[in-house]
Each structure stands twice: as C-alpha cells, then as structure tokens.
Amino acid sequence: DVSDISNVSDTSNVSSGSNTASATGVVGRPVERREGRAKVTGGARYAAEHTPPGCAYAWPVPATVARGRVVRVDGTEAMAVTGALAVLTHENAERLNRADDAILDVLQNPRVPHRGWYVAVAVAETIEAARAMAEAVRVEYEEEPHDVVLTPDHPGLYRPEEANGGAAGGRERGDFDREYGAAPHAIDVTYTLTPLHNHPMEPHAATALWEGGHLIAYDSSQGSTTVRQTLAALFDLDEGQVTVVSEHVGGGFGSKGTPRPNVVLAALAARHTGRPVKLSLPRREMPAIVGHRAPTIQRLRLGARADGTLTALAHEAVTHTSTVKEFVEQAAVPARVMYASTASRTQHRVAALDVPSPSWMRAPGEAPGMYALECAMDELAVELGIDPVELRLRNEPETEPDTGKPFSSRHLTDCLREGARRFGWHERDPRPGVRRREGDLLLGTGVASATYPVIVAPSTASAEALPDGTFHVRVNATDIGTGARTVLAQVAAEQLGAPLEAVRIDIGSSDLPSASLAGGSSGTASWGWAVHKACRELRAAGGGIATVDTTSDVQAQEEYARHAFGAVFAEVQADTVTGWVRVRRMLGVFAAGRILNPRTARSQFLGGMTMGLGMALTEHSTLDPATGRFIEADLAGYHVPACADVPDIAVDWIHEDDRYLNPVGGKGIGEIGIVGTPAAIANAFHHATGLRCRDLPLTPDRTG
Ligand code: MOS
Structure with a gap:
C-alpha cells in the first residue's frame, strides 16, 4: 500500500503506483514542472527582475536603536550622492490608511518599536546610488530602554485569548492536576528553542509603478490577492485600481504569506518620485522585517500507567511577540490532536518584547510543538521501558481528543508501523548509548510522529x-x-x-x-x-x-477533525571527541490524502524534512540583549543545511482515500515534512549517547 518512489527520476517505476487512481491517469502522475525550463534557463522572472522604463531603485534605512523615537532625519549628505532622487521619512511620506497588520505602518510615525524597523528609504537612479544614499542618511533617535530577553518567569507574560490560527490560547480537559498527581509514572521536562528565520532563497522584493491612478506591483508574495486588498486599503483605492503580480516566487516558508514593507515602500516611493521603483530587501535585514519563528520554552508533563497509557498531559508554552502586534506561536496546539489521555492542559503564555514581529514559519505551532511533545514521548518510553513506536500505538485516540470529533481519516499507526518495517526499527537495541560504535562515533536511531491540520x-x-x-x-x-x-x-x-x-x-x-x-x-x-x-x-x-x-x-463541509499525519525515523552519529552530530539516514512516511503528483510531492516532503534537519542540527538565532539585533543575520551566520549535511532521505506515503476532504482528495503536504523531523533526530541523539539535550540545535557547544 506504500508507493516506493525512491527512484522518482525513472518515471516508469511510478506511473503504475497505487496513487494513480484516476480515469485518465493524469492525476497521480509524476509530471515535470511546467516552468522548470524557464527557471533553470533564467527565463522565469521574479519580482525584482521586472524593470519598467524609467525604473528607479530604493534602499531602506533600518533603525539602529531597539526602542525609541526618531527625532531628526538628515538627508543632506544622501541627496548629494550622484543620481539621488529622494529620501522618504515619516515627515515627508504620504499618509496612508492604518494597516490591519501594523508591521505595514511604515514611515507613518516616528516610533521605533524594534531594531531594524525601517525609518527611511532612499531612492536613486541606480541601486548602487540608492545604497550609498541609505548609508549617508543621518538619523537621530531618542532612545528608550529595551527588553528582548524571553525568560520562563518574565514579568510581562500573560495568557493570550487566542494563539495563531485562531486556536484557543488555553484549554483544559478533565482534571490535569489530579490525574498527574495520581500517575504512577511521570515526567516533567522543558525544551528550549531559539528564534528561527525563514530565509527563502529569493529575498522579499517589489517593483511598483503607478499608471495614472492604477497601482501595479510585482511582489514576491505567497498570495497576491491579499497584497492587492492590503494596498487598496492603505492607499484608499478600489481593488480594481490595483494589480499585484507574483508570477514566480523563490520560496517564502510563511514569510511571504502576508504583505511585507517592501511592497508598501516601493509603492510609496513610486508615487513620491513619479517613477517605477524597485526595492529588494538586503538579506541581512530580512530577520527584522519579514517575521521569524518565535522562540519557545516548552514544559511537558506526562503521567502514565505502567502499560504506557497516558492519564495526564500538560503542554505549556512560553513565547514572545512584539509591541507592534500579537502573534502567538501555537506550540501547544498539536497536543490537542495527537494522543488519548484522561486529562490534558494546553496553555500558551506570551510577553510583548521590543523584538521584531514574529510570524508564520513553515508549520508554525506544529514544528516547535511536536518537537517538544515527541521528545517527551520518547523520554516517557525510556522511563517505562516501552518501545517508542509501541508507546505511540498504545495512545492512539478514537476521536480527536480535545473536541471529540471523528477524524475524517487518521493513518498515524500505519505510518508508524510501515515506517518501522522499512527502517529496520525492530532490529534496534533499545538501550541508549551502549551499543553501536564506529571508532569515535556513537550511532543511534529515533522516531517521532508528525501532524498538520487540513486547511482549505x-x-x-x-x-x-x-x-x-x-x-x-x-x-x-x-x-x-x-x-x-x-x-x-x-x-x-x-x-x-x-x-x-x-x-x-x-x-x-x-x-x-x-x-x-x-x-x-x-x-x-x-x-x-x-x-x-x-x-x-x-x-x-x-x-x-x-x-x-x-x-x-x-x-x-461536515464537522470532522481533518489532519495529515506522518512518522519520521532518523539515524544519527555523534562524535564523542568533537560533539558533532550528523544524520546518516532518514525516512518519512506520511498519510496526507491523495497524492496528486509524486514528483512534486516528494520534493515537498523532502524539503520539509531537510528544513527539520536544519532545525535540529544547524539553525540558531540570538537576539543580542545589548542591541536588540538578531546576530546571525545572514547565511554565513545563520546555518541552513548544506548539501553535505543532508544524507539519503527516503520519502513514502500511505495511500489514503478520504472522502470528507474536498473533490481533489489532498490534505496538503507543504508543512508536515518539517514537523516530526527535529524530534526524530533529537531522540536518535539520545539513543546514540544516552544524553538528553533538550535545547536545539544539537551543535557541539550543547552536545560536547
Ligand atoms: Mo506556511 S508557514 O503557512 O507559508
């Protein structure tokens, strides 16, 4: 029932697979991308590759204080640069309507809510001149004390009404305290994750021009309908007066899911100068402008009987938001979906700090939340002496635990069983840190479940x-x-x-x-x-x-609990001398409804798992308490996995025929690949070494 597509380049192996269930056989075939040739030959044009006649270039000026007010902007030196056209500030920029998303209220007032907030934009005949101008703009601030450090007992923490996605900020089911107190076996563990950055390959960019009263914007966006609505509202236009084009987009991972300042500033600058204007965000400024995955401190308390049956489950997440808007990473939400338990408590607490506004990053909520929950399940398995796959099978719920709704389909147990079989899980010696050794290397394997909601x-x-x-x-x-x-x-x-x-x-x-x-x-x-x-x-x-x-x-649509599920298995090696951890092989088995194109689907799962590998092993970000800056601001400092970090990754899926979804039959596959991967790797590290390292990434400063 599982399609083997490990050799997807040989299409003859695939087209007869179990996912080819249609009359014509078109859906389910590993068809090549239509724009593939245009992309690899440079014919595909991205937002910054449109250059209308007379196009000018903009370069933004980021705030160099973490909190305060702009008291003076001096553009004299900047305007002396050859080719200078304008310096826009909150004093001379057009007044816009207030944005629903306050990160877009740029150059509208002198307030600086975080380091890197744009306080001016320079416009010139060439990109070089615009950049030179931006460096020559002198900004004076009235600086205020700032706070960017999240701690588990931060005095600003509060319980939000809602977390991202409209999920309840907190939920109680049954009497957690009583069940946890009475549980014969219990664990109480805390996991810490740093902020993380989306860093799509194509930086956020926009080219804007006004044709009379009509605004045209080429924007690097995950959804130009929303960008059009937003620009129309900001500039007081009818939606028919705005065209937004996002023909090719070089990734987004959530950071382009909402409009970003690049498109607003390009439109403002174009109107101000009467010229088409192009603005591409410098890579180093992206962390402060395009959102990030908020850091989390997650406490997991699990109570269980000796046979592994969960009686109490508490998942409590502490995170930050900005003073600009409230965004709460919904890390405790997947615990409402995953396992049966007599009682549960899932709660978020958030503090508004002087930090850039967090936002969506691939599987917001599920990626960090399932890291913590799935590591905690592994810790419980070790505590009870039960195989981690078996522990999960024993806590499979009949209906969605927090709502009691029936699942439209749920094949988590199939993913776990099939994955275990294919990975060779059952040959594993469960004892941690004792067995396989190659010279200085310790070897171990780990497993974790994955889930992601079906959204339509x-x-x-x-x-x-x-x-x-x-x-x-x-x-x-x-x-x-x-x-x-x-x-x-x-x-x-x-x-x-x-x-x-x-x-x-x-x-x-x-x-x-x-x-x-x-x-x-x-x-x-x-x-x-x-x-x-x-x-x-x-x-x-x-x-x-x-x-x-x-x-x-x-x-x-009828009332069903709709989620995709999966299981990820990983084998790692840990160097006992250097502390360096590497993944040797990985397998993901997913149940995500009908797979419409095995070639592109495999790429999505693979990309998600690779991003999960980065979360486990390489990606790390620090907010500098002194300056409020993200220190690892570019790809030299913020390490996404390189090819040499990524081993053989196998991807498979269970054929799932779910008639409660939509006529197409798919559940969505873009995000679930990242979800189980960090925990599978962290659990494998424990199996290899006997050490629990609860804070990611597993770099030698933590693992050594
Ligand atoms: Mo995804 S984080 O919803 O683009």
Missing part, C-alpha cells in the same frame, strides 16, 4: 474551451516553488477529460479570479477545488466558459 479556503477559478480544442484555466494561485501550476493543470485535465498539453493555466496575478494564499499547506486543495469545479461545469455545459466560487462548498 474559498477560491474562484474559470475554465474556458477554446475553438482549437484546447482549454484555458485561470486562477490566482501562487507557485512558491511547489509545482502548483503543474498540479492544477493535472486536476483540470482530469476533469476535462483532456490531454495535459491541451490545458493552458494562468496563475500569479491578482487580475485573475481571486484565490487564497499559498500558505497553511492549503493551496492545492483550495485552488484545486475551484479548478475542479470550473472544469466540471465547463464539461457539463459542453463548452464556453465557466467561472466558479467555492465559498458555499467550503462552508458546507
């Missing part, structure tokens, strides 16, 4: 039959590197009963039928639903054009 949002789409027998499908989906174009064309071809080559698909512009963003692993299901519906209606009508909206379909 209303979208619109149109499908048109053309006289030459081909079809034209239009939907404002965004391809952030996932292969969205390709998969949507597959969905369309299947419904139209047409060959894939006969389907032309346009995405990536707000002038197309509006659609939801590429976020929350919701893209394919949301856009695919609209494309599916449009193509069906077109076929039923026998031609012409069909335009559809899935709002009522999405709202009519």
Whole structure:
C-alpha cells in the first residue's frame, strides 16, 4: 500500500503506483514542472527582475536603536550622492490608511518599536546610488530602554485569548492536576528553542509603478490577492485600481504569506518620485522585517500507567511577540490532536518584547510543538521501558481528543508501523548509548510522529474551451516553488477529460479570479477545488466558459477533525571527541490524502524534512540583549543545511482515500515534512549517547 518512489527520476517505476487512481491517469502522475525550463534557463522572472522604463531603485534605512523615537532625519549628505532622487521619512511620506497588520505602518510615525524597523528609504537612479544614499542618511533617535530577553518567569507574560490560527490560547480537559498527581509514572521536562528565520532563497522584493491612478506591483508574495486588498486599503483605492503580480516566487516558508514593507515602500516611493521603483530587501535585514519563528520554552508533563497509557498531559508554552502586534506561536496546539489521555492542559503564555514581529514559519505551532511533545514521548518510553513506536500505538485516540470529533481519516499507526518495517526499527537495541560504535562515533536511531491540520479556503477559478480544442484555466494561485501550476493543470485535465498539453493555466496575478494564499499547506486543495469545479461545469455545459466560487462548498463541509499525519525515523552519529552530530539516514512516511503528483510531492516532503534537519542540527538565532539585533543575520551566520549535511532521505506515503476532504482528495503536504523531523533526530541523539539535550540545535557547544 506504500508507493516506493525512491527512484522518482525513472518515471516508469511510478506511473503504475497505487496513487494513480484516476480515469485518465493524469492525476497521480509524476509530471515535470511546467516552468522548470524557464527557471533553470533564467527565463522565469521574479519580482525584482521586472524593470519598467524609467525604473528607479530604493534602499531602506533600518533603525539602529531597539526602542525609541526618531527625532531628526538628515538627508543632506544622501541627496548629494550622484543620481539621488529622494529620501522618504515619516515627515515627508504620504499618509496612508492604518494597516490591519501594523508591521505595514511604515514611515507613518516616528516610533521605533524594534531594531531594524525601517525609518527611511532612499531612492536613486541606480541601486548602487540608492545604497550609498541609505548609508549617508543621518538619523537621530531618542532612545528608550529595551527588553528582548524571553525568560520562563518574565514579568510581562500573560495568557493570550487566542494563539495563531485562531486556536484557543488555553484549554483544559478533565482534571490535569489530579490525574498527574495520581500517575504512577511521570515526567516533567522543558525544551528550549531559539528564534528561527525563514530565509527563502529569493529575498522579499517589489517593483511598483503607478499608471495614472492604477497601482501595479510585482511582489514576491505567497498570495497576491491579499497584497492587492492590503494596498487598496492603505492607499484608499478600489481593488480594481490595483494589480499585484507574483508570477514566480523563490520560496517564502510563511514569510511571504502576508504583505511585507517592501511592497508598501516601493509603492510609496513610486508615487513620491513619479517613477517605477524597485526595492529588494538586503538579506541581512530580512530577520527584522519579514517575521521569524518565535522562540519557545516548552514544559511537558506526562503521567502514565505502567502499560504506557497516558492519564495526564500538560503542554505549556512560553513565547514572545512584539509591541507592534500579537502573534502567538501555537506550540501547544498539536497536543490537542495527537494522543488519548484522561486529562490534558494546553496553555500558551506570551510577553510583548521590543523584538521584531514574529510570524508564520513553515508549520508554525506544529514544528516547535511536536518537537517538544515527541521528545517527551520518547523520554516517557525510556522511563517505562516501552518501545517508542509501541508507546505511540498504545495512545492512539478514537476521536480527536480535545473536541471529540471523528477524524475524517487518521493513518498515524500505519505510518508508524510501515515506517518501522522499512527502517529496520525492530532490529534496534533499545538501550541508549551502549551499543553501536564506529571508532569515535556513537550511532543511534529515533522516531517521532508528525501532524498538520487540513486547511482549505474559498477560491474562484474559470475554465474556458477554446475553438482549437484546447482549454484555458485561470486562477490566482501562487507557485512558491511547489509545482502548483503543474498540479492544477493535472486536476483540470482530469476533469476535462483532456490531454495535459491541451490545458493552458494562468496563475500569479491578482487580475485573475481571486484565490487564497499559498500558505497553511492549503493551496492545492483550495485552488484545486475551484479548478475542479470550473472544469466540471465547463464539461457539463459542453463548452464556453465557466467561472466558479467555492465559498458555499467550503462552508458546507461536515464537522470532522481533518489532519495529515506522518512518522519520521532518523539515524544519527555523534562524535564523542568533537560533539558533532550528523544524520546518516532518514525516512518519512506520511498519510496526507491523495497524492496528486509524486514528483512534486516528494520534493515537498523532502524539503520539509531537510528544513527539520536544519532545525535540529544547524539553525540558531540570538537576539543580542545589548542591541536588540538578531546576530546571525545572514547565511554565513545563520546555518541552513548544506548539501553535505543532508544524507539519503527516503520519502513514502500511505495511500489514503478520504472522502470528507474536498473533490481533489489532498490534505496538503507543504508543512508536515518539517514537523516530526527535529524530534526524530533529537531522540536518535539520545539513543546514540544516552544524553538528553533538550535545547536545539544539537551543535557541539550543547552536545560536547
Ligand atoms: Mo506556511 S508557514 O503557512 O507559508
């Protein structure tokens, strides 16, 4: 029942797999990306690669204090640079309407809420001149004392009403204190994670121009519909007066899921100078401007009977937000989904510090939360002398623990069992730190579960039959590197009963039928639903054009608990001399509904697991208490995994036929790959060495 796609480049091995369940065989085939050639030949244009005639360049000026007010901006020196056009500040920039997202209220007032907040922007004939100008802008501040240090007993901590995603800030089920107090076996452990940064390969960038009263912006975004709405609201325009194009996007990982200052500043500067303006964020400024995964301090208390049955589960997360807005990383939320227990407490506490605003980073909530929960399950397994796979199987719930809702489908146990079999788990000696050794290296294996919610949002789409027998499908989906174009064309071809080559698909512009963003692993299901519906209606009508909206379909969904699940297995080596930890092999087995394209799906799972490897072993960020700066601000300091860090990773999936999802049948795969990986690696490190290292990443300063 598990498709082996380890040799996906040989397509003949795959097309007959169990995921090819459609009439025409188009969906489920490992079709190559439509824009692949354009991308590798440089033909694909990204936001900063549009250069309208007369284009000027902007370079932002970040605040050099962590809190305070701008009292004076002197642009005299900057304006003396050859090619200088303007220096925009809060004093001369156009007054905009207030943004729903306060990070976009740039150059609107003198307040500096955190280090790196933009206090001015320089505009010039060339990018070099703009940069020289930005360095020559003199800013005087009235500095105030700042606080960027999160501690478990910070006096500013409070219990938020809501965490990210609209989840309740806190939940109690049963009497946790009583059950925990009475539990014959208990653990009480705390895990600490530093801030983490998205760092997509393509930095955030925008090119903006005004054609009369019409604003056109090329923006590197995960969803240009939202960018259009936001720009229209800020500049007091009708949405019809704004066009936002995001044709190709070089990754986002959540940081481009909401509009960022680059597009607002480019539009402001374009209006101010009467020229098209291009603004690309310098890599080193991204950590302060584009959001980050907030740090967490997570306390896990598990109470269990001798047979491993959980009686009490508390997951309490402490995190930070900024003074600009409240964003609460929902780390305790997956504990409401994962395991049966008699009583549970899941609670977030947050402090608003003088830090850049945190935001979405691939699997917000689930990635850090499942790291802590799945390590705690491993600690409990060791405490009880029960195999960690078996402990999870014994706590499989009948219904979603916190809501009592039935699952639309849940194949976690299949992922664990199949993964264990394929990984060779059962040959493992459970004793930590005693067995396998190669010279100075200790070897160990670990496992963790993964989960991610199924999110779907209303979208619109149109499908048109053309006289030459081909079809034209239009939907404002965004391809952030996932292969969205390709998969949507597959969905369309299947419904139209047409060959894939006969389907032309346009995405990536707000002038197309509006659609939801590429976020929350919701893209394919949301856009695919609209494309599916449009193509069906077109076929039923026998031609012409069909335009559809899935709002009522999405709202009519029945009350099921919908989540994707998975299991990740890892083998690591720990060097007993240097403390260096490396992953030797990994396997992820996922249950995520119907897999529409095994080639692009595998890449998504693989990318997620690689990002999880980075979270476990290399990625680390420090907020400098003295300056309020993120110290590891570029890719020389913030270590994402390099090719040599990434071993052989195997990806498989369980065929899952879930009729309570959407007509396309997919659950979303963009985020679940990261979720179980850090815990699987950390648990393998413990198995190798006998040491528990609860703070990530597992770098020699912690593991030595
Ligand atoms: Mo994802 S963090 O919702 O782009």
